[in-house]
Amino acid sequence: MTNAIQQLSEAIERQGLWERQFTLNRNEYLKSPERTDTNIYYVLSGSLRVAVLDGAEELTIRFGYKDSFIALLDSFFTGRPSEFYIQAIKKSELKAISKASFMALVHESAENLRLWQTILELLIIQQMEREQDILTSSPLERYKRVLARSPQLFQEIPHKYIASYLRMTPETLSRIKKT
């Protein structure tokens, strides 16, 4: 996926399709009018999370790292408001491209369409892994699964967001890490 993302973002760069570049400070939210946001963002630096409210509690469902895309995929695909939102975990530098420009690029060549299809397929696989993670009832097993698959997570993301992502308290995560 990294490779497909890299190739598409280079094509965006070459054609000058980025519409703006901006900075989010630590903890700042990416504001979206009426929560409909169909842009795709490329992370130049920093790290971000996609979160959603469950009652009063914030649940972290995805992270955005340097050199990857981040988006509200439900809005992106449907054009409707999303219950999800994006927040910077560290100060982050982003570039944005609109859905219209992005999809025009994707359909410009068979090669670009292939890259986009690769990204869609890998998203589906990631989401199946994620679903199985969440459904795994043992916190230790959940931790092991995610550690094996995403060691990067444990280097870049603060403890409390990892705990939220792993569906456990920060105290449980600390206890597991010690053992």
Added chain:
Amino acid sequence: MTNAIQQLSEAIERQGLWERQFTLNRNEYLKSPERTDTNIYYVLSGSLRVAVLDGAEELTIRFGYKDSFIALLDSFFTGRPSEFYIQAIKKSELKAISKASFMALVHESAENLRLWQTILELLIIQQMEREQDILTSSPLERYKRVLARSPQLFQEIPHKYIASYLRMTPETLSRIKKT
């Protein structure tokens, strides 16, 4: 999605690409050598579930209804063994197509490729909905979300599998349905 699935399955039919048609009895598993199964199945009748083991417990993660596709998507995309498996809930009649034949058909025309892309996008949206369902901590809220989105589920699928899918005991589901 139904429409895109219907159109692709009609194209498969026209070109005679179904490789076999077979019946699974109630509770029968779809046997996959070494658990790698890259076929796509079309459900002519009956209903099925995709499940995975969490320790000794079976978790239901997806259902297959009449006139829809069912597959082990992780195996399909990666070609590797899946931890998931397919089981018939009722006696079910299925038709199978290999990944190679299916993808050849998809790449045969721009129209087929567009249909496939629509299916991939809708899978991603469904998985985001599903992730949010699972993470919703209140059993009543989980029930309401799924009922609003998939009323079909409550007509076709036995109580115990709905409870498993909703991540609650059959007793909790009974209590919620009464209120």
